[in-house]
Amino acid sequence: MPELPEVETTVRGLALHLQGARIKALSLNREGLRRPFPQGLAQALIGARVTSLSRRAKYGLIATDRGTTMIFHLGMSGRWRIDPASPEKHDHLVLETEAEAARPSHTLALNDARRFGSVDLVATESLEQWPAFAALGPEPLGDGLTPAHLAHSFTARAAPIKPLLLDQRIVAGLGNIYVCEALHRAHISPLRPAGTLRRADLARLVPAIRAVLGESIAAGGSTIRDYAQPNGELGYFAASWQVYGREGQACPCGGTVTRITQGGRSSFWCESCQK
């Protein structure tokens, strides 16, 4: 489920219930996810007030007035369930907020069947030095993603562009779905050796990346209301995909969508309109 637009929508949904709230309780139902949960997580969070929620790449950040920030990654199957009617299998971490004046208590469960996700605790003042963040490239929706940046990153690279766009050090936050969609929108083949892309190609690619992400966030924004529902389900915005998951179906150009494997991941593309 979670790529950048889904994480952004998740953070916005969480903010409705967590922004300004005091954390009353934290329960951990297993040792950890990909990694063990951080030491001192309960001490850092219980009694703390949430000061802000934000996103960096595909990470969600929950900052508190204690000077620490809880960072979550949803991996492949992670999601937050808001005010669930009953506990579910794979609810690994559960937060409960304090009821205060005009502010009801809420329960927030981090559910992750495959446990590819992660939870970390980092000093807020040194977030940018946190190793996973220090290595990240520019945000695709920020000023740092430019044709010049991509040209620099792709110089002398023989590898196909598709797996390079998944490299978080080049662009932070792109996942398999939106790379497929952005390349399709920019009419660039996923097989193109990155170093052969010309400035005109990159000048199409950058706005294509921004458009597919922006449109998905906009679609997610309209479903934020769903986060208040017990199941907390989030739409996948799949209706707007042109190539992802559409092997054998028609491309709008009249061609046919095909699937290949690159770096062990599926790439969906149209040989007719992507060169």
Next chain:
DNA sequence: AGAAGGCCCTGCGTGC
């Protein structure tokens, strides 16, 4: 340094 491959884990759809 870059490139390729494997691994972590559970659930779901498909085909026999």
Next chain:
DNA sequence: TGCACGCAGGGCCTTC
């Protein structure tokens, strides 16, 4: 109905 298999939105690690 049961079972085996392939596949899944990600990141990290090792090896060459």
